[in-house]
Amino acid sequence: MKAFLSAVVMMIVVTVAAPYALNQFGFSAADRATGNDVRLD
Numbered sequence: 001m002k003a004f005l006s007a008v009v010m011m012i013v014v015t016v017a018a019p020y021a022l023n024q025f026g027f028s029a030a031d032r033a034t035g036n037d038v039r040l041d
Helices: 002-024 029-033
Strands: none
Touching: none
8 A cells, every 4th residue: 555655646746747847858748739830820
């Protein structure tokens, strides 16, 4: 049970921290989802 709780806590930490860490390195979901040919009106 202790290992399971540790895994759940780590999963939450990674889920919360990932966007901040990726932004530090210049990665974002918008960069992956849009290309040069996307036109926003």
